[in-house]
Amino acid sequence: MAMFSKLEKFAFYKWLLPIGVAGAMLTGCSEYNEQSLPWPYVNRFDVNDQGWRVNVIQPEVGSAPVHSKAGGNRDGYIYAFDQFTTFWYFIASQAFVTEARKSYNRTLRFDLKQLATDAPLDGNDILLTNGIDTLRYNTNHHPGTTWTSYSVRMNELSGWKKGSSPATKADIQTVLQNLTDLRIRGEYRTGADTCGLDNAMIY
Template sequence: MRTHIQFYIMALTVMILLWGCKNEMVSSHFKENAEDWTIMGDAQGDMVQPTYTSQGGAVDGYIQAKDDAAGGVWYFSAPKKFLGNKESYYGRTLNYSLYQKPEKNKQFDSPDIILASGENQIFYLVEDSPDTTWTQYRVKIGTDTNWFYGNYKDKSEATEAQIKSVLSNLDKFWIRGEYRTGDDYGGLDEVVIE
């Protein structure tokens, strides 16, 4: 009898641990470094590496970039661990935190999250741009939120098939870092898909 109880306790413990691992699929917490994130667009003076800061952030450690004010939009580009066959992201939630400096003015619209597979892309539009303090975002990856297919000017609501097609061979995962016209800084922290 005692052996059976020990077995059930051990099995329950393993199930709980596996469930916890499954809940957080992939993440970047920036505790020790930039975790291979890069910058795409007009920031960092043509450097692709973000600036890593070990103190501060939504939680200790974050990455940031400085806008070159060259007229484009710059993004934080996710590393390989976020890419590949990620159809399992469908129905999951992308959590991340952003800040922008200086003050929140001269804001402009552009895709906030871009996921792409070759020429096929989906993008997300957030309700509000980040503040000068850390702003947390929770974005469900699915058809019941602000996901669109195609380019920004000719956008159409993304279908489940379009989203899953992009996710099945994901080669671009960008989170917008620039929200303001002119010089600015943007920071990213706590990127988690669960």
């Protein structure tokens, strides 16, 4: 005796077909997402400064930031200090800059911490340049004495400026594609100051 009648077979395949199609679509979407979405590029500074520099000269380390194995937003971090009012910045490593060239419409994220928050000083918080044009971005709050996280989308909708004008899509893509320098501000206080950086990433 046949296990299924013709009617039962038809009902079975009618029920099975949508599931197979849905499964194939989900598998296709999963493969597409895995292949099309870039992995986050992260500098956690747990072991060393990972090639980052600062534009101030510090005793013993020169233009390198000081590396601490503990005290970061989990594990290690880098920091710098200076005794003057000149703006200073954390300067991204060449490897980080290379990754940032592919970062249009991705997100730049990092954590900052100050030693003191009195005598606040305003300025440009992030600088991107290709050696010809410079883009700048100002956050809406300064870092505190505990770790403060920042996330900035790398596109024309996020508030980037070129000179005094909003940066266009073409401006941002042109600078990013030929990026030579990425800087994150470390100077938020008038006079002597200390600021730390951790978890710089592009995702």
